[in-house]
Amino acid sequence: MVVSNELITWSDKFSCGVKLIDDQHKTLVELVNEMFNHVTGNDLQEHNYFNRVINDAVAYVKTHFATEEKLMLATKFDGYTEHKKEHETFILAVVENIKDYEAGKRLTLSTFTRFLKDWVLSHIALMDKKYFEYFKKVASRKADGKLSINSEDVRNAMEGKS
Numbered sequence: 001m002v003v004s005n006e007l008i009t010w011s012d013k014f015s016c017g018v019k020l021i022d023d024q025h026k027t028l029v030e031l032v033n034e035m036f037n038h039v040t041g042n043d044l045q046e047h048n049y050f051n052r053v054i055n056d057a058v059a060y061v062k063t064h065f066a067t068e069e070k071l072m073l074a075t076k077f078d079g080y081t082e083h084k085k086e087h088e089t090f091i092l093a094v095v096e097n098i099k100d101y102e103a104g105k106r107l108t109l110s111t112f113t114r115f116l117k118d119w120v121l122s123h124i125a126l127m128d129k130k131y132f133e134y135f136k137k138v139a140s141r142k143a144d145g146k147l148s149i150n151s152e153d154v155r156n157a158m159e160g161k162s
């Protein structure tokens with residue numbers, strides 16, 4: 001039997017209402033949980049798993065950051081510079097952690113996963129939350145009831161109509 005544990009449980013309090021962002025955040029949560037489920041205590045197994053998934057995981061995080069940053073720029077969100085800096089600092093920290101892990105230094109898959117969890121949770125709660133309300137203002141409600149930001153919303157925001 002495969003036992004699946006969640007290190008992070010998705011909650012509506014992480015939701016900003018913009019489907020594109022919410023879907024990406026859910027994928028990040030799944031990614032951390034998936035990694036957590038590969039913590040076996042067997043170094044070789046854990047390293048093999050890590051080597052298999054880490055490049056895709058980092059690429060996904062970068063895609064998510066780029067999406068947020070594009071939306072912030074397009075909607076003239078005034079926290080853009082500070083937020084982008086947080087993203088860059090995180091990527092540098094991840095790269096350092098990966099180097100340490102690959103070099104066999106102190107880090108384990110468990111500590112690496114917990115580092116990711118702590119960062120994802122605090123970043124969504126402290127930084128991403130700052131744009132949640134702002135994005136909602138420039139988002140339009142679609143027929144399916146989901147919020148999304150389309151090019152018209154972006155144009156309106158840039159013209160100061162939102």
Ligand code: FEO
Pocket residue numbers: 025064065068083087123124127128
């Ligand atoms: Fe959702 Fe700023 O990362």
